Amino acid sequence: MIQVKVFYFNELRVCCYVVWDETKECVIIDPGCFSDNELSRLVKFVNDNDLKPVKLLLTHGHFDHVMGLADVAHQWNLTTYVHPDDIGQIKRATRYCSMFGWKIKEPDTERIDLQDNQEVTFGNSKLEVIHTPGHTQGGVCFYNEEQNILFSGDTLFAGSIGRTDHPGGNYDQLMKSIRTKIMILPENTTVYPGHGLETTIGQEIKSNPFLQ
Numbered sequence: 001m002i003q004v005k006v007f008y009f010n011e012l013r014v015c016c017y018v019v020w021d022e023t024k025e026c027v028i029i030d031p032g033c034f035s036d037n038e039l040s041r042l043v044k045f046v047n048d049n050d051l052k053p054v055k056l057l058l059t060h061g062h063f064d065h066v067m068g069l070a071d072v073a074h075q076w077n078l079t080t081y082v083h084p085d086d087i088g089q090i091k092r093a094t095r096y097c098s099m100f101g102w103k104i105k106e107p108d109t110e111r112i113d114l115q116d117n118q119e120v121t122f123g124n125s126k127l128e129v130i131h132t133p134g135h136t137q138g139g140v141c142f143y144n145e146e147q148n149i150l151f152s153g154d155t156l157f158a159g160s161i162g163r164t165d166h167p168g169g170n171y172d173q174l175m176k177s178i179r180t181k182i183m184i185l186p187e188n189t190t191v192y193p194g195h196g197l198e199t200t201i202g203q204e205i206k207s208n209p210f211l212q
């Protein structure tokens with residue numbers, strides 16, 4: 001049985017998810033922690049719940065989602081799983097943050113490329129990788145079929161969709177990704193987005209203004 005804890009990290013309130021099952025193994029999705037305090041809260045939660053982080057997953061490489069990548073990877077000696085088309089975004093993130101006076105460490109940890117349809121496992125559980133380019137070219141969602149859980153990154157939000165006006169963004173491509181790969185999931189699928197509150201596919205079909 002998969003359980004999910006969300007943290008809202010950094011000034012852009014990125015959703016960082018800790019996802020675990022009965023084995024206590026967990027994955028950490030989008031380590032956006034910026035301050036020492038945010039990292040401490042994440043570490044404390046993992047320790048208090050006796051969790052064992054085994055993988056670090058990125059929905060995409062935007063700076064707000066990777067601010068704590070180096071620290072979190074080092075903390076538990078984790079390999080980073082990311083779609084290869086977003087490696088450039090991660091490299092850009094360090095430079096982008098320094099423009100705003102935010103110092104983030106350059107991630108130097110081991111990396112594994114994600115591909116569409118690939119399965120990422122932890123404990124007794126698995127997440128399917130769904131490549132959803134449009135917000136960024138290497139954007140992915142992670143889907144657990146058994147419990148109908150989707151981590152949608154910045155592809156789909158409650159009542160909205162990801163921006164496409166940053167480098168690598170493409171509106172038509174994003175809409176195609178959402179319509180052909182995400183909205184086909186069961187309506188009772190719980191969606192955990194990269195920002196904001198959770199929703200369901202059924203709710204978004206009904207009321208998301210971008211999908212009417």
Ligand SMILES: [Zn+2]
Nearest residue numbers: 060062135154
């Ligand atoms: Zn983004």
